[in-house]
Amino acid sequence: MVQSSVLGFPRMGVLRDLKKATEAYWSDKITQDALLAEGKRLRLAHWKIQKDAGVDIIPSNDFAYYDHVLDHIQLFNAVPERYTSQKLNTLDEYFAMGRGHQKGSVDVPALEMVKWFDSNYHYVKPTLQDNQTFSLAQDPKPVRHFLEAKEAGIHTRPVLLGPVSFLALGKADRGSSADPITHLSKLVPVYVELLKALKAAGADQVQIDEPVLVFDLKPEIKAAFKPAYEALGSLGAAGPQITIATYFGDIVHNTDVLSAFANVHALHVDLVRNPEQLETIVKQLGPQQVLSLGVVDGRNIWKNNFQKTLALVEKAVQALGKERIIIATSSSLLHTPHTLASEKKLPEEVYQWFSFAVEKAHEVVVLAKAVTQGPAAVQAELDANAAAMKSRAESKRTNNPDVKERQRQVTPEMHNRKSAFDVRYAQQKTHLSLPLFPTTTIGSFPQTSEIRIQRNKFTKGEITEAEYDAFIRKEIDLCIQIQDELGLDVYVHGEPERNDMVQYFGERLDGYVFTTYAWVQSYGSRCVRPPIIVGDISRPAPMTVKESKYAASVSKKPMKGMLTGPITCLRWSFPRDDVHQSVQAQQLALALRDEVVDLEKNGIFVMAVQVDEPALREGLPLRSGKEREAYLTWAVDSFKLSTAGVEDSTQIHSHFCYSEFQDFFHAIAALDADVLSIENSKSDAKLLKVFIDEAYPRHIGPGVYDIHSPRVPAPEEFKQRMQEMLEYLRPEQLWINPDCGLKTRTWPQVKPALANMVEAAKYFREQYKA
Template sequence: MVRSSILGFPRMGRLRDLKKATEAYWGEKISREELLKEAKRLRLEHWRIQQDAGVDIIPSNDFALYDQVLDHIQLFGIIPERYSKYGLHPIDEYFAMGRGLQRPAKDGQPAVDVPSLEMVKWFDSNYHYVKPTLQDNQQFKLAADPKPVREFLEAKEAGIITRPVILGPVSFLTLGKADRGQTVAPIAQLEKLLPLYVELLIKLKEAGAEDVQIDEPVLVFDLPASSKAAFKPAYAKLGALGGAAPRITLATYFGDIVHNIDVLSSLQSLYAIHVDLVRNPEQLRTVIASLGPNQTLSAGVVDGRNIWKTNLQAAIEKVELAVQRLGQDRVIVATSSSLLHTPHTLASEKGLDPEVRDWFSFAVEKASEVVVIANAVTNGPSSVREQLEANAKSIQSRATSKRTNDPKVKERLAAVTKDMYNRKSPFPTRIAQQETTLKLPLFPTTTIGSFPQTKEIRIQRNRFTKGEITAEQYEKFIEKEIQDVIKIQEELGLDVFVHGEPERNDMVQYFGERLTGYVFTTHAWVQSYGSRCVRPPIIVGDVSRPAPMSVKESKYAASVSSKPMKGMLTGPITCLRWSFPRDDIHQSIQAQQLALALRDEVIDLEAAEVFVIQVDEPALREGLPLRAGKEREDYLSWAVNSFRLATAGVADSTQIHSHFCYSEFQDFFHAIAALDADVLSIENSKSDAKLLKVFVDEAYPRHIGPGVYDIHSPRVPSEQEIKDRIAEMLQYLRPEQLWIDPDCGLKTRQWPETKAALANMVNAAKFYRQQYTR
């Protein structure tokens, strides 16, 4: 029979239960024991959901209190001394690595002040993982009570036999880095790390695990020779354990592995290979041909990254092709990747329009889809006829719906000319006019856009949404919040102000709610990092802007501000990538539609006398195809053109900013430069400042604001710490190029820490301003 499996399940819970529990623990509102009890309850609930759906292979160790890679960092003892020296409880040490920790001395415990480890995007998703950070003399040690074993036994005790999920040794090291000031090559540590994997697998077998899923997603990359060469000896060692270890299913996802098929051919001692047949269905035949005579194929035919219902008939056809070649017993129906990237359940969405609701499938529903596909192939379509017929109606309904097509949007897109992608003058002409208009000092200070979203803001927004206060009352409240934020910025001495975005729920959702072609959910939260969850809008049809979206608030802020006011917009690629996009038209078309809508907004902001406009594109790097080549260059071409189409319609004297976070952009710097933004702000607080060397090597002519402190951590950087950061930056950037700002928006922070950090930042900027203007 064909079995069904899931590679991983969302961990937050139906109502963001894990978020609430971790934040309560951080706020000392619940105990460590209460946090662990809630985590255990969630794990059991999620296993039961999959068991009740009829899933044959249920994952364990896919749950994490913060991040699954951080789990492995702690599992293997890769803990830099700056964290271990405090003697923290393992859970507090874990959170310190993930989010930093700043705590005064109390109850006999020493003061703690440590920033978090670097956090970057997980492949091309909007999920962030914590980078393994190794030392030159790195030692590895398996935890005394290994989490994968503990959670397997927890499920077993509940009567559920699971398949533990472990990040593979080659991917773990390839995704790692040397700590600041260290020279170690992480992949060179493989021989020291492998014995811990051997020990872990033996412990899992002794606990009763018959199968284990080892994720090696780096196989979709163009791998460095050292990483590629590491696979054969690594899995020869793990495979040689035979019956002393569980059977290994090696899982890849987010791309094809055909370019690394020689690696796959050398791993025929492994039980099964999983491939993503949603992202790259064309790899199926090649992968089947490379399997060993007894190997099983795990066919990822249910999308783990999007919310559209699976076309069951098309998925069944893929699986049947595999069965024809391999037989039923050697094929597993699976999600394409972990369902971490999808919302929990569609059942929570009571307010969705029934027409579009019928098109969606979230994690709980996808669990049923893999079971239906497996049953259809095993027992024939008649065994699940009702489900197949209902699915076919849903697919047809979406394909023929008038909601998906707007002829006016298509006509406008067809009328776009080449001139619409270009600013009126080159940067030297523009910056000269901007300096005259804006009158900014050397080392100008600003923030990235949002200020803390207080409890009062959320309460008033909720009251307005429920109709408990009028639009006029809500508008007066927002105006008062804007006034307060401007006063704070004046007191701090910032140079370019923002209005703080009190009216905005989310940087994509806010704009999506004001565009046609979008729909929205109530509880469809997805983890972004740690306890941070987002509720991505869903693009269901052609996109356009019926009316201005942000002009009223920005115009008001400019009217009451003593300094230049920066209008804040989310760019077309980020609006696309941080939504659930359509899968029935190419993403480049969706991006261009968004760009035209934003172009109208940019022009209207300028007309409202807002002469600094920031169009954020933090997702530009995230959307980059994982492999170099034509697909990547094509993406960069339409992505850059979308940004330029959105921003090029203004006068030379209007300054265009853009922001990027977690962007390891050395390998596509030409595209960053091609955006032609007057000022870039980038995440740099967790990265080695040598990242800035690319700006020197490429002779980047425009202005740049590398983030001087990490806003994802609650700790307050000292003034000296920020001075040191600026000194580092000045090794790579000219003083007249450099802006001083945090590394991202301040929405998730509290006001006391925000004011303290910004005061230190402004003082550090003033110090260097004095040094360079004597």
């Protein structure tokens, strides 16, 4: 019998229930007991969905109130002393690490948060000391959740992040220097203790995720697998059977590591990302080992092509036999929306093309049944699936001849600005008249409840377009007034009209469709609703000119025109899987190029035009080599194509979230942006050394405070950050700005933080006056 398996399920609930409960707890509207009760309700509901679908192997311990890696930090008592010393309760200590805590006498910033591999999910980095110790938490969460499911009559397979990945994804704390992997010998015994506790509770299997196997690994990381899994795999009857799970890439370059898993029950590989690895992996398995085939996409929303998938599965069956095969999702379904059933407004034609988490659980069951019992057992499902594949392939929505013709006319010259930076900057300096250490923000200001209410009314037709426009102008006036009071140097209009930095543009482009409830967790309680690219992309009309033109007309200072770059529009959407992503990126770039030129034509050519590309790093292939260089070539070309149509006097800004870009800095430089702003507040300032080493000639705004946290840094904190930056950057090169946009914060958090930021900038202007 071929079993079906889900590696993880979304946490938020069908209506973002967890987000609402968590934020209610943070604002003291519900008690801790109420939050914990809501978490338990959601876990039970999600287990039941999978059981009712017929899934054989259902995950537990995939639920988290903030982040699953953060859960493991607390599980292993690896919490830095600056949090344990605050004497917070366990849950508040957990949230303090995730988002910071500034209440009463407690004032601690959050731990560093970075992207989970090449996804838009963010995890909290384990942050370890030189003398780090580990111990198992009392009442460990994986055991508690397994028993919770067991009590409900649902047998689950607990999910753990593996010891090598936990350490490899971590970092040494400030003031510490030891490579986290050197702590392995102290961490593995805690895993042994945990596995024994799970077996004692009745768990006969456990899923241990080791996703770092898709990376190019340093020798010391590779070497860590052998001692770790000799210890974990030697438990025999004292421990559960182990399935090692990898995802988001292939592991053929690390097959020499697989011998370390000789005593594990099964290996899971992602065959959506790389089906070609199947043949190699099959040859590496032990004679009794099971192979879990990740054939249902855990990262995208397209319906599985049953015919194509069954052909791939048949190759594995021929090599191993049915009893050694599991049909599974390629990764956790954390990265997909909850259920397609909630979507009542999608066009009927495209509805049948999609599959969300609930539907994907059904897909693995159908596939497993087709292999076990034969296609006739699920013929109706196979026929319906084939019809959906045919509908999509033949749909007029997918192909636009005019877009394809325009792409054919793109020339190399269209990717380059008219002049070099020094020529451009001379003109920009005259137009903008900025002081030393110019201050600005990244784009958005708080999205208040009143903004959301008015947008909802407009969407429902309860107010007219004229009434909505008047409201938006009033909000823009408020944003400009506040920036006047704060003394910022380059303004933004605040983006009150925008629901999301990608969705807003997608709604104004042909080639997209949109959902109502297809929310996906990005970090903590933050959820996004990615638009879906279903066909060739074009811009039928200007998208931002009206609001930007108005903002410029009432502003005393230079005003940024705010656009989301082509790679971020691509990566933060659910992209097509029937054409290469480079094709989609170029189509987006051409649409944005038209918008940039229109901004100039409407009298705002003296403003800074910011094109945000926070997802450029996210989209970087996980391994170095030809694939990575090919990606960087078309990604950089897409950005340049979108921005190069302007005059020299127009200043192009670009923004990047998360500053781990040392290994592809040449591509950052090749963007040729006049000003580059980056997330940096939770990173060590010495990461900026690359700008010196590479003699970066243009201007840089490393973020000086963390906008993901509600805490307000004091002026001295800003001054300290600026002082650190000036050790690596020239004064005339340095811009002062937050890490990212401020839409998720409140005005009482934003105003004092920006005031303190401006105060620090003015202090250094005085210091460098000469």
